[in-house]
Amino acid sequence: MQKSQLPLLRDVVNNHEIESVLPCSKEQQRALTSGENIELHTILFELRDDGTISVDRLRRAWQHVVQKQEKLRTIFALGLGGIDILQVSLKNHEAMFSHVQYREKDDIGIKVEHEPLPILVPGAPMHVAQLYTAEGSPLLFRLCYNDLVIDDDCLIAIQQDLPLAYQALTGLDPSPTSRLQRGVPDPLLKRMKNAEPSHIGLSMGDTQKTMIEYTYVTKSGCLGETLLLQCSNNGFLPTNMIQALWLILLAKYLHLEQPCCMYRIASDGTSPGSSNNSRFLRREFLCTSLVAGDDYFVDLVKKLSNQTLRDGELYSSADVASTYDSERICNSSVCWYGTTIASGEAKHALRMNPIKAQGSGKHDATLAVIYTGLELKIQLQTGGKVERWLAKSITEMFAQSLEFVLSNSHCKIKDIPSCSLSDIEEMQKWNGGDLPREESCIHDMIREQARLRPDAPAVFAHDGSLSYAELEALTSRVASALFTELSLQHGEKVILQLPHSLWAVVAMISVIKAGSTFVSLDENVPLERVNSIASKASARFVITTSASAASYDGIGLQSIILDQAFVDNRTQSMAENWTSPDVTPSDLAYVIFTSGSTGMPKGCAIEHRAYCSYALTYGPAFRLGPDSRVIQSTSYSFDVSLKEILLGLISGSCLCIPSDYELMNDLGGAAARMQVNYANFTPSVASQLNLESASCIRTLVLGGEALTSSIIAAWVPRVDFLFGGYGPSEVCPTSAVVGPLSLRSNPKNIGQPIGNKAWVVDPIDHNRLVPVGAVGELVLESYAIGRGYIGDDERTAKVFIKNPTWCTWPVFSAADPRKKRRMYKTGDLVARCGDGSLLYFGRKDMQVKLRGQRIELGDIETHLKSLLGVDLVVEAGIPRGGGDEDKILVAFICLGSQLPIPTDLTSIDPEIQANLHIRLGNCEEKLAEKLARYMLPSTYLPLHALPVTTSGKRDRRALQGIIASLRPVVTDMEHQVATLWSQVLKVKVEDLSLDDDFVKRGGDSLAAMRVANMAKEAGLMLTFRDIYRRSRVLSEQVQICLKGPAVTTLRARKEPRIARIPKPSRYRGGGDEKTLLKLPVVMG
Template sequence: MAESTIRTGASVFQYVFSFAPSVDVDRVCAALQTVVSLNAILRTRLVDSRLGILQVVTKGAHCTQRLSGDVQLEKYKRDEKNKALVLGVPLFHSAIIDRKWVLTMHHAIMDHSSLTFLFRDLLSIYHGHAPEMRAPFKKFAEYCLNIDETAAKFFWSSRFKGTPAIFPKVEPGYAPNATQKVTLKITSTRIGVEVSLAHIPSFIEAAWALTAGAYANSESVAFGQVLSGRTPGLGLETTLGPMIAILVQLPLLNPRDRSEILQWNKQLPETVERCIHELFSARAREQPDAVAVEAWDGHLSYLELDEMSDRLAQELRRRGVSPRNPVAFIFEKSHWTIVAIFAIMKAGGACVPIHPANPYARKAAIISSAHINIILVSSAQLASSVDLAPSIFVVNTESISGLSDITGSLDETCSPGDLAYIMFTSGSMGSPKGVMLEHRCLVSSLSSLAQKFTWQPGCRMLQFAAHVWDISMGEIFGALLFGGCLCIPSDEERESGLAKFITSSKVNWAWFTPTVLRTLSPEELPSLQSMISAGEPIGSDFAKTWGRALRLFNGWGPCEASILSSVAELTPESRDPESIGTPVSCAMWIVKYSGNTNELAPIGVIGETLVEGPGVARGYLDDPVRTAASFIPTPAWAPSRAKPKHFYRTGDLAKYQSDGSISFVGRQDSQVKIRGQRFELGELENVLDSCGEVRDVFTATKILKGRTELVAVVVLAKPQLSSRAVLKDVSNGYAEITSQHLRTIRSYVRDRLPSYMVPTVWLTVEQMPRAASGKLDRVAISSWLKAKDLSSVRSAMDSQLATTLTPPSTSEEKLLQSVWSSVLDLPEGQIGRESSFMQLGGDSILAMQVASRCPVAELSLFKEASSDGVASSNAIPEDDHLIEPAIAIPSVLDSRLSKLGHSNPFLRIENIERIFTATDAQAYMLAVDPALTLHGYEGPANK
């Protein structure tokens, strides 16, 4: 009835019968009147009352309309069905038009099974026989009224306990509205002939349940099922033996889908058995005078880069570097970085990039994990790196010019199967994991990408990505292995003048994350011809905005599969702008979303993505357990290959479209991306767990004002709270002590993890919910966090974490306060001289926006520091870490100091008394990436 009140004609049955010439129409009408009088349900009307909807049985006799022949049958049927068979009106009508008998009835009083009984009784009465005795409908109504609701609720609650909730949640008042009808005729089945016709619907229901379960990614499936309510017992109660069949164990992939998927992945790119540096040297011989690198700090031709890296490689070999010796490098953006990378490879070593902004503890952990004995650093990174490894080599003009010339050619000791890179990514076990990428992996992948993107001489590639991100390999080698020019901005230009640099350097190829793209516009970049968006899901608006101005590609791929695995070219007309396209350097398979890689998922069904191909990494460094879990042998369903390849389980969820393209859906684990950087929440939680201030912790991401924020929910270990209510915010009465603990916790995390892994939103609760196992009830916490409004939490948190704010005093500080307020969407009153841009929610992308709005360059590039941080730093004895004149560091620093002295007279050599190594805290505060700060300090330095 509810549906009928919304849509006229819904749930109304209508039947038309033609009377044979021998049928007495009057007797039919009389027989029908008798049937109606014997069955109260046919005389029932539904009425609304304060007690709810009631059934009211009327006493009046049923009367069949007798209409004249001038009434059109189809018009009558249409008009009758459109009548409001709703509350208070008769729900059973009959009419006769030219020996056509029309019955109209509402589903609320009649079902299809009842029709059989109605016509059986009608025929009996027509022929003068007594109808069958039937229990009145009121008996069924009485049965329903006497159901024990408590027992029924307990039964169904028990039945569905632990069943995942339907997502997305259907809003109250939602009414489905069918717009299309699909009819499928099953002409043949593999159901055995021994199965009775009556049981075939059960097979169809099971097939539908399996299909719906596959597309909903759930073993618990709910769908509408119409039952007669008259089903007798099946007679199997006393049968011996197991008769169960678990439906989820049945294969879901049909032969047609399997054939299509195998065809899409039939061709696998060939493995290119070459080394990266070999290909570069060959290119240098082809075009020695062509510009290879145009950086802010220098230009290099292919010949110059080849010769410089040869000389440095010779020195590295002299220091013991071999194919099994990884070498770390720590550089800001510079042409010396490229020299160092090729030198490491030519010496036979594996490159291990380390971000200069990483905390000392993070750097040390990577160096220890990779068993590194030698580090190549820039002049700027020397002071903060001297204690990290036994051997530190500064790569700059002085050190390279002091190296011996190459006599002959370097003996080739490296093979394509040796490691080219070890890229450390976040690990869920609490420590970073090193992805081992062989030369042939990267060369094979790069060769496929070059063919896809038509990289060639004339390509001017921007080197924007951090060296620790695998996309940087695509930038560097995508340019230099195929005759292009690599354009490298300074870190300052990268943050505050990117568009200007791209234009002035005539960059025509770039890789960006969507986050960076939001800070740019096509009008600012007239030279840019092609661009790859990678690292984050791309929004539909990007295809419209950028697809008109240049060739726009959406790329996807894990580091473990060498840079990019699939690519989609997007245009403003793209039907699926968020598609990640088709495989470009591999085969991509989607398996059942259950942790079982032995079964392919049907087309359109969400599952885990596997990557197969020559670009798949060797595994994780010194981690056989995680390697075995992620790098699996060839599954049984895979096609036979001449040279079997590894399969990598990405943990990414995706689905095939009907044309073979792939749509990215999300992650199936706790891996997230912040600012394009992928990491495991488990690693962050392990660090927080190790902090003595924390009892329990839960981390997640949440969209706040259009940005992805990293949220930490913590239970503090020490406060003696008056109550321990589950997921109750710590009261304002404990605000001071809470803020003290949070400052300690945040400082603890910042000293151990990269800045993008430090939560930007902190919530303190009295107690966490726990499951019966004693573990945190992560589902309950996630639901609570999802429903929680964080719009006011950030400002309240910043108020607690900040010391007493000192308002800006100079015009420059007031300008920064205004710009920060605009970019961070915070009131100016919450920004003082002690405020930290990062702690207020900033990041390097927002810093670019700040810099673009500040007309005074030196104000836009302040690095993070605070008077509170300086005051809390440990004092260093005067003679500790003093740089003695005997070592070569002063000469290295001389050129750097002379440059600094031009802009700052206090840094001229004649004004310097002594030079000390910076403390770890100072080095961290002055690191290139983490943050900006608005800071003022007055008073003598020794107070």
């Protein structure tokens, strides 16, 4: 129905007697002028009578109800001039009532479901009543209506009045209405403010656009009676119990503390415990509550009951809707449908049992609990944002939870089953079978390739090439020298800090052949951090280059210069006469160090057998083999480099190793020159590659950070196979694979676990599994799990766990109940899809991925606090207008009393500003000595106090919102080079000044590579080293490009840049709670 189809008011007046004329609400005006067709809701009732129901008598009863209810006689018409739309109530109207009689004795309910909806006639009331009958079947009464006029109060009255009119027992007095309080009082506003956004199913992958309905009929026939009895005894409504269970499920599925949903209540003032069960569609309100596992379920229900009483008695749903946008805060609603028996002493009472309700999609998920008097149905009606498998999981989980609380009325919330029986069956199906296990050593598996294919190329590097036979001989020669000359102890850790080269590969294999363990570091890791790692690993030696050897003298490491001269000074006979140590599969092969929350790096120790078990499955999974020419481009501090090197060699591939200069300035060109056909890149690196120059790559594996739709779309047409790889360092490089990817692939899907079993557990308690589709912490079970963190038994025990409680369940332990099962808690939040694949939702702790590097925010915080001596938080976020690849680190500095809230919110006190700028300048220099460059914050923001959530925890979402609002200051600049910066750093040219520092502006090594590539294409003499190391300031880069003196006409920035930030919702500081408004920001 469109506005143009509405009749004019004068025509209505000429043809009908008018009872009243009212203006339309804004919602009605918007719906009727939107150009979209008016959608219908439907409610289906089963009609029963102790005798035979008369169709004619029911038709006349319906006419009686229409005459009583003014809203059933209301139409829309155009006012004077045909512009304004009005509601017009007719004094008399012949009800639209149709009767369809089926001849067959089939399931009448199925037939009605396929009946098309009627078309509303312009100028007629917005409802149609339909009756369906068949021989030997109960009568079905369907009401089709639109809620622009027919609201919940009207529907309640219909369910009461139709049985009464049929029996003609009463004069149908008007239904009482409650007095509503205009506006929304503070308690309701506070409740709305504290609610967390609760959107079920919005990120669960590809969704169906068609409506999905899943109905679960409880097996216990008396369950409905039990529910009503418990509600009556405790003084609350069935709706309240439904609300409580739904909030618990939302908390479980979405990993929330205070979820919320919409619910429907009656407005007739009926109190809880009343025998009137006619309330089935109600005015909508928001309900929310903290869901704490140690709280008793009945207490949560009572709390929600109090909310319901206050909502129904005082508040107008229209007022609530106008005050708070419910669709932004939640996308689900719950309601209760009860049986109705008309009051009075009729011998043959007509009973209307609601059996189905279908809306037009106002909410993405509507849960209805229907009690027909004979059975209890749980029906979940969803739109296109919830898949069928998820609807099934949610509904069965709700049903099982309901049965549990009705049988255990005084249970705690944490006692309610964590997942349904059908979900457990699915988990067993996905995680059944034996795990792959390979009791071998890495160098032995590489040696097997030398035996099978001795002349095949193993390494093709910028500084030399080796066949597999040559690699085997050379590494044995180096290993013998390390073992005999240095007296390396069995399992001793040896630091490797080398540039990308043939010698880095030789060093790794030689060290493990000598029975020791290598610790590989990027050559740019600061010396102080090398010292921390060496101390943690109890390392005595570092294998490095002649240029860097002297720098280690001050930290007590003995340098070993590994180059051709090292080999030439050792004869081949030494290796031939050398007896290699007895290296076993249980020995450590390498230790990979990552950022640690205490400020100290943590080293994950990987055994030979763990890596070999990983290699057994992942080589074939990634289509890696003897025909693969793999580019080795990843930093040696990053465990993906070991996937390139070790997995590549175990699979018989050829490693192609460009120089560091080529990797930074011409990665695509280097790949082409080396005829690379296989690559492992982070999405950030892949996004800055010149696609034409990298056209030789036929198989690409993306990993290390989140995928995006744009990166998938860019590479799918360019390669034969595009994969996504996921995996923490603690479980070898990769634990799940997704692909080959297509243009329709969901970038959040990290794929299926391969070579391990994936379990999704409660992020708070790993002894509780979560349902299929729920967000939880990913726990991996595999023989590829590392031994633990060296020198840190406490941290190892926290994340490397054995036999969680659910391992003893018969369904999961039938093969060997006594078996010790070892698992790793990743700290990653995921949800399991219906096909067993995993969707990634982020970190549960303070660990983030920044351009492929895993960073523990607590590590940076610890060092910063020691330098500044104030409370602070480091957070990662995306500035306005950026994407995942533009994520930056921001340090929020809490100055407390040092930064009073000013009356003029546009500036910081000049003295505080100057002092803070000096302190930050000194701090940055000292921090750069302790942390890797990629761990340095790019921006520092002073706050009066740090925002917290309603539960008192740090509100990191609020901090991320602040980052998203950052605006740099506007200055003049040299356009020639600044344009390159602006395109890569995603800032306006006008926002840069000549004294800007590339790194402080958020540029990292990947961004510098992109600028260098763009400069080369533009004909500018600007290299990666110029941008990132030698001349990071813009004016210096202008000087290099123009081969002349730096431009100095623009004013150099002497003071910190200032930007404004929006207020966080709440913060704690200085005793009582205040509002934080537009505090200024210092950007370092």
